[in-house]
Amino acid sequence: ITKFLLAQQCKLxxxxxxxxxxxxxxxxxxxxPDVPFVGIEPAVKPGARATxxxxxxxxxxxxxxxxxxxxALMERFAANVDVIENSCAGLVDLIEAGKxxxxxxxxxxxxxxxxMLTQGVDTFVLGCTHYPFARNTIRRIVGQEVIIIDPAPAIARQIQAVLQQHDLLSIGDSAQxxxxxxxxxxxxxxxxxxxxxxxxxxxxxxIIMSL
Structure with missing residues (x-):
């Protein structure tokens, strides 16, 4: 997939x-090594700071x-908080089905x-990039006072920063x-x-995959 994207002249x-x-x-x-990559990791650090x-x-x-x-994230940033995890099994399938x-x-x-709320959770980290699409439902359940951390804005800011760092940021509104x-x-x-x-x-x- 990476080779395909590079063949399409992707710059990041x-x-x-x-x-x-x-x-x-x-x-x-x-x-x-010459290609800028931007990854993602669950927002454990901002979650620990916000709670x-x-x-x-x-x-x-x-x-x-x-x-x-x-x-590693848990060890570095969550030593002083209790983290309650759930995979929300089945939610990805519902999201991809338009639900x-x-x-x-x-x-x-x-x-x-x-x-989770009963256990005292006051901050939710959306640690799967599918899950922000269900944010309205999550907000409906947890109420307005609970913090919901969506990783998407941070990813966008990091992409912009990396493009600027490599002098690859386009100017203008010609994006497709x-x-x-x-x-x-x-x-x-x-x-x-x-x-x-x-x-x-x-x-x-x-993308035709050849193994």
């Missing part, structure tokens, strides 16, 4: 998935929870989040949105339109 590659970043980011940087109760809820995938990168803020998502999330996928193109296009409400400037292109 973001890996906006906690699980993928944990599994592949170090190897990608080693294999492509007043000393209890932080982290919503992420099992792959993220089981990674060495996550363990991020549906009754199904509400039924799935309500017992999970209520349990293109998309490629290793999966079903029609389904992927529907997901894009549903989740981000944007139309692509170019047709979805397939």
């Amino acid at each position: 590659i973001a890996v906006p998935c906690n699980t993928a970043s944990a599994a592949a980011l170090d190897g990608l940087r080693e294999q492509f 007043q109760s000393g209890k932080v809820g982290v919503l992420a995938t099992e792959g993220t929870f089981g990674s060495e990168r996550y363990a 991020a803020n549906s009754d199904e998502s509400l039924r799935l999330l309500r017992p999970i989040l209520h349990s 949105i293109s998309a490629t996928t290793t999966g079903d193109m029609a389904n992927f296009l529907k997901q894009i339109e549903t989740l981000i409400g944007a139309e692509l400037d170019n047709p979805v292109q397939p």
Whole structure:
């Protein structure tokens, strides 16, 4: 996938998935030392700083929870807080089916989040980049006083900073949105339109994987 993106003249590659970043980011940087990469990790540090109760809820995938990168974050930044974890199994599938803020998502999330609230959690970290799409449902359950930390703005700021650092930042409003996928193109296009409400400037292109 990285070789395909570089062939499309991408000047920076973001890996906006906690699980993928944990599994592949170090190897990608080693294999492509001249390419700027931006990864992501669960916002444990800002979560630990934000909590007043000393209890932080982290919503992420099992792959993220089981990674060495996550363990290192916990050791560095969460020593003085209690972290309560849940993978919200099934939520990714609902989001990809266009049901991020549906009754199904509400039924799935309500017992999970209520349990965390009962344990004193006052700050939730959305540790999977799918989960911000369900933010409205999460907010509906936890109320307005609870802090929800979405990683997306930090990723955008880091991408801008890295582009500036490498003198690669474009000037002007000429950006276009293109998309490629290793999966079903029609389904992927529907997901894009549903989740981000944007139309692509170019047709979805397939990535042909050769093993």
